[in-house]
Amino acid sequence: MTESATSIPSDLAISRAAVPRPLTEVAAEMGIGPHLLEPYGNAAAKVSLDAIDELRDRPRAKYVVVSAITPTPLGTGKTTTSVGLGQGFKHIGKLGVVALRQPSMGPTFGIKGGAAGGGYSQVIPMESLNLHLTGDMHAVTAAHNLLSAMLANHIHKGNALRIDPHAVSWRRVLDINDRELRQIVTGLGGRTNGTPAETGFDITAASEVMALLALSTSLRDLRERLGRIVVGYNVDGEPVTAEMLKVAGAMCVLLRDAIKPNLMQTVEQTPVMIHCGPFGNIATGNSSVVADLIAIHGGDYLVTEAGFGADIGAEKFFNIKCRASGLTPDAAVVVAGVRDLKTHSGKYRVTAGKPLPEAMLVENPDDVYAGASNLRRQLANIRRHGVNPVVAVNAFPTDYESEQQAILDIAAEEGAYAAVSNHFTRGGKGAIDLAQAVAEACDQPSTYQRLYPDDMPLADKIETIAREMYGADGIDVSPLAARQLESYEHNGFGDLPVCIAKTHLSLTDDPTRKGAPTGWRLPVREVRASVGAGFIYPICGTMQTMPGLSSSPAAERIDIDDEGNIVGLS
Amino acid sequence: MTESATSIPSDLAISRAAVPRPLTEVAAEMGIGPHLLEPYGNAAAKVSLDAIDELRDRPRAKYVVVSAITPTPLGTGKTTTSVGLGQGFKHIGKLGVVALRQPSMGPTFGIKGGAAGGGYSQVIPMESLNLHLTGDMHAVTAAHNLLSAMLANHIHKGNALRIDPHAVSWRRVLDINDRELRQIVTGLGGRTNGTPAETGFDITAASEVMALLALSTSLRDLRERLGRIVVGYNVDGEPVTAEMLKVAGAMCVLLRDAIKPNLMQTVEQTPVMIHCGPFGNIATGNSSVVADLIAIHGGDYLVTEAGFGADIGAEKFFNIKCRASGLTPDAAVVVAGVRDLKTHSGKYRVTAGKPLPEAMLVENPDDVYAGASNLRRQLANIRRHGVNPVVAVNAFPTDYESEQQAILDIAAEEGAYAAVSNHFTRGGKGAIDLAQAVAEACDQPSTYQRLYPDDMPLADKIETIAREMYGADGIDVSPLAARQLESYEHNGFGDLPVCIAKTHLSLTDDPTRKGAPTGWRLPVREVRASVGAGFIYPICGTMQTMPGLSSSPAAERIDIDDEGNIVGLS
Incomplete structure (x- = not known):
């Protein structure tokens, strides 16, 4: 194994030990003056939307979206990689700014116990990020x-x-x-x-x-x-x-305050804009447009995270978020890890919260290769939008170098930039290679384009995404869904983009199918409309929009200690 | 009439025109250093509970609770009077600090459209106070x-x-x-x-x-x-x-941030602590203990508001809030207005949101006298707790001087301090007489005492309040309520104080009965327990704990204008 997990303190310990900079200084580095800041406690400050205009004449940052291969129940570490990459730029003499979604509080007390990145690539203070933040x-x-x-x-x-x-x-x-x-x-x-x-x-x-x-x-x-x-x-x-x-x-x-993005910082004092947390299936899974409109003039690189795999989060970033913001990306990071590719080999059954199968922890680069199809598809998905992909191998202590090398080899076969990144254990220093790879990708010309024109019929938009992103042979539209599509077009919503709601655990609608399956069709059961948000969302599978609690919820372990400190968040 | 209503700008216009002082300066005046402050936007700052200990050695303020006669559907202007009185102290060379409840947001979009005092006695900015505040x-x-x-x-x-x-x-x-x-x-x-x-x-x-x-x-x-x-x-x-x-x-x-009180200011830059907003019937209707524990060392006078009439809000202040805080009051203001006493005459039928009966607007001090019984009872209720009452005649533009004088005469007959107060139209300057009357009352010895000992049986506590505060001949406990009282005592909750839930519009359980009715008994239908809060609450009447919206809710008129300013709050 490459590194020992036991040498790293807990996320909460790292977060507490970090030395924050005054947020006025963090903002100043982005060109945001104190008159544009509203402090909310000591943890976060709201940024006035006037910053969009005031910063407009500053140089435009390179715009980098961070997505991933199709996630496994383990999670791929996309947030951690986004934070690590943002920190990494400082170590090559550039200013990176990170834009992230705000974590939802429900799951904090359910299974997760917190979400702010991890290890030495975290947003601080994690307690504020995970609890209310600025409301x-x-x-x-x-x-x-x-x-x-x-x-x-x-x-x-x-x-x-x-x-x-x-x-x-x-x-x-x-x-x-x-x-x-x-x-x-x-x-x-x-x-x-x-x-x-x-x-x-x-x-x-x-x-x-x-x-x-x-x-x-x-x-x-x-x-x-x-x-x-x-x-x-x-x-x-x-x-x-x-x-x-x-x-x-x-x-x-x-919502007049909620529309202002929240400025925070990482354990290395890198600026982070935290704003909005829409679902990744029935919505875009992307952080806010206004945060990006401000931060695009706030540094040399703006790293923005898109939820789930590139087929979902990045596709919605390209076709819905960028359509709204008018911003165009310069590069797209696809986070992939040894464990993820091994899972996509289809050989292992991985369950959230349970120990990994022992066989999966044995050095085996062939297993990594066996899971390459998903990564290849996601790289193609990025390229289909005219954007240069960069593979980020998110290093885990249980990885072997031969296995990480296997991912770099796959990336090389696909002609993609790639780097192993040790930001979890080493912070920004561990992400220098990744930052350099992203910088190189951004220096190449990007020919960003959307996947479909506004005036394409809704059903054709769905089919285009299903075929070109998911690798389906086509779509099967239920009679109910067909009536709904017709009614939406009749009501004047036909020009809207589509935001497909399907499982994030597979390129298909079946969460158990790993890799990049072919020879299947996407069933469209029902179609709904978020006309205010500005998209139509076909339902392809069962979407749970209200989670439950487990037999042992995190809430049972979260408390204050005798000094009034929070314990039990992770 | 004493003054023209049309000469006063709208509440929102007055609020917008006011010049706020930086909250660090407002806090400094109270002895609260910047290390104890957490700014939340520019409108409010949270005060660390460390302030309780840090301010302990400063002089103790005189502690003044503001209550009222039994309110009419018009409202008596208790919040406005509390703010005006706090402002008034500045004009007699003293520092007043005001402690208020946070308004509930539901009613802001329902019937009220906001609650922050009124006229030249307001908390600013009213938009923040009424919307989320610090969450x-x-x-x-x-x-x-x-x-x-x-x-x-x-x-x-x-x-x-x-x-x-x-x-x-x-x-x-x-x-x-x-x-x-x-x-x-x-x-x-x-x-x-x-x-x-x-x-x-x-x-x-x-x-x-x-x-x-x-x-x-x-x-x-x-x-x-x-x-x-x-x-x-x-x-x-x-x-x-x-x-x-x-x-x-x-x-x-x-709740670790919510327990910190919020510092704001009035239109005259007087410090205001805004914290908590419990119901006045099924709970205490008083602002927080911690706000008072800090502010009691923050000025010369601490003015704290208690909900509803003195029989409810002040009684719960004396017997529940002071029991928890250990603080003892020096004086109690009873707000009374010409329209209120006329309503207590029983001659007029007043409905919220409808114009007053024409006959009520004619100069008629006899009508005021006819409603004196309620004021007399509430003054007795204050005295029963060993505290000196002060009658605040909250002046309205429709009052006649002879009518205001009638209230002063009633107060004199009862041996109570009294003053007419024009804080609505004139701010703190209009409240100089009231501030002086309160200061005099505070200089008299106060022999504060609770109404009943902890070890009195629960039913006897209820009966004591009913007889001594409401003027009832006794209580009628339903068989269900009797079983519940027995069960609470069996479960060890018998030492708790009682917090009676009944209509605030009458001394009796019937909201239509004005004045100070005699020859009636209080029915106790049911008894519930708030063991965490630390009281038992008998239900005497129908308590609505979830309001509805009207046919024309305030939400329909609240909007942002083209400059992004809020309109429609009042």
Whole structure:
């Protein structure tokens, strides 16, 4: 093995030992003056959207999206690699700025116990990042649920818009893991308690308000997107919007601080913009447009993370996020690890939270090669968008050099830049090779292009993604989905991009199929619309939008000690 | 009439025109150094609880609670008077500090459109005060609902504590007006969605977590109170606590910032501590203990507001809040206005949101006298606790001098200090007389005492309050309530104070009965326990713990304008 895991302190210990710089200094390095900063405690500061204009004349950073091969239940370490790469630039004399999603609080108390990178590539302080931060998630919750209440109230108070109660799709949200809220009946107990309805709660990250906040380019754009949210249909089948319910303004007021991105820093004082955390399946899984619009003039390199594998997170980055922001990427990192490729060989059964199969820990570069197909497909997915890919071999203590070399060999066969990166154990110093590889890739011309034009029919957009990104032979659209697609086009939503909701654990719709399967078709069961966010989302599989808690939730181990310090986050 | 209402700009215009001082300076005036401050945006700063110890050696402020006669649907202007009085001290060469509850956001979008005082006696910026502020309400929501999820998960995952599903009293909360959530069924849709249960949501202000946060004296005390929360009973009838569910630690972690009070300022730069907003019926209706423990050494006078009339808010201040804090008051202001006393005459029917009856606007000091009984009773209620009362005649533009004089005459008959206060139209300058009256009252000896000893049986405590505060002839305890009282005493909760939940619109349990009715008995329908907060609360009437929205909610008028400013808050 390359390095000993036991030599590394716990994430929380590393986070606590790190020396933060005053955020005014972190901001100053990006060209953000103190008049554009609003401190929120000592952990984070909000950045005014005026920074977009004020920084416009500064040089434009190279724009690097970090994605991955299809993740395994182990996770590929995408956030850690993004942080490590950002830190790595400092060691080659450049300023990297990192843009990340805000972690959802529900899972923090469920299975994860925290999410802020790891080892010596972390955002600090991890306690603030994982708990409330500046309240953006709560603001999304409040705005979403105000619309729910105003909608129910409208129906209760006479229903002037003639909303069909059976055609209401807007639910409620909370940032929590609570399975009991998935399916509920509200409005019981008589007339004064409103009108009974079958509905439910999703986790806040799954809210359309979160999705559209992440895609908004300004407060005005946010206001307009909120107004376009479709909550359901009237008895004539016409869409009913938040604007028609006269609530979009109040929702925008609730979000007027949440739209400002949050500035934090890494353990090496590298600037990090934390903003928004939309789901990666029913939404884009990308951090906010406004954070990138500011940070694109804040350093030499802007490293932005896209959720899940390149077929999902990067595809949505290219075709939905960049479409909204107008920014074009210069390079795309694909994170891949020895364990991930071994899993994609199909030989091992890996389960989250359980020890790895012993056979998987034996030195075996052939197993890595056997899993190469997924990496090759993801590199092709990046290239299909005209962008240069860089393979980041995220080093683990259990790796052997021969195995890491196998990944570098695959990358070389594909003509892609590649580097092994030891940022987890060594911080930015361990990511120097990766930073250099990314810098070289960025120096090559990028011919970024989107995958499909706006005016392509919705079904064809879905089929294009299925064939060209996932490697499917085609799509099977259910009769329900076909009717829905027709209705969306009829209602004027046909120009929107599509945001496919499918499992992130496979290129196919079956989470157990590893590698890069061929000879299969993507079933489209149902199609929904996030008109405010600005995309149509076909449902290809079962999407869980409200997680549950396990038999032993992390909440049981999280507490304060006698000095008032938080324990149990990891 | 004494003054023209039209000469005063709108609350929002006054708030916007005010010039705030940097909060570090506001804090410095209180003796709070910058190391104890955490800025949250530019509107508010959190104050570290270390300030309690650091300020301990500074002189102790005179402690003044602001309560009122029994309010009418018009509201008596208690918050405005508290702010005005705090400002008034500056004009007599003293430093007043004001402690207020944080307004609940639900009603802001419902009927109220904001709550920050009014006219020239306001907390600024009103937008921040009314919207999220530093996120404390959301933190309470998150902590409360984490307990709900952990409780449901415990039952779903085998129910090792043998919790009786029919004896679960813990619900969920959201800071919103949403009548459809009052009564719901959760856990539908099959085994993976948990166990079906009949339950509901209350507004966050009604959460026991809010009540206990307001009464906690330290982070450690908070942790212990959270552990004592009783969520229901097991099949043997024994209480099940948050500690037994192993979630009190995680709840405390979620509240570690929320327990720090928020420093803001008034339009005249007077320091204001904003912290917690518990309901006034099923909880204490008082702002936090920790805010008062800090501010008691932060000026010459600490003005703290207690919700509703003196029979409710001040009684709970004396017997629950002061019991927790160990602080003892020096004087108690009773806010009374011409319109309020006229309403207590019983001659007029006043409805919130509708114009006043024309006859009520005619000069008529006799009508004021006819409503004196309520004021006399509330002054007696203050005196019963050994504290000197001061009547604050909150001047309205529609008042006549003869009518204001009538209130001063009643106060004189009762031997109470009194002053007319024009703080709404004139700010602190208008409250000089009131500040002087309060200062004089504080210079008299106070012989503060609680109404009943801890070891008095619970039913006797209820009867003592009913007789001595409300003027009832006795109480009628239902068989259910009697069983509950017996069970609470059996479970060791008998030493707790009682916090009576009844209408705030009458001294009786009938909101339509004005003045100070005699010859009636208080019915006790049911009794509940907030063991974490540390009180038993008898239910005397119907308490609405989740408001609804009207046909024309304030949310419809709240929006951002083209410059990004908020409009529609008032």
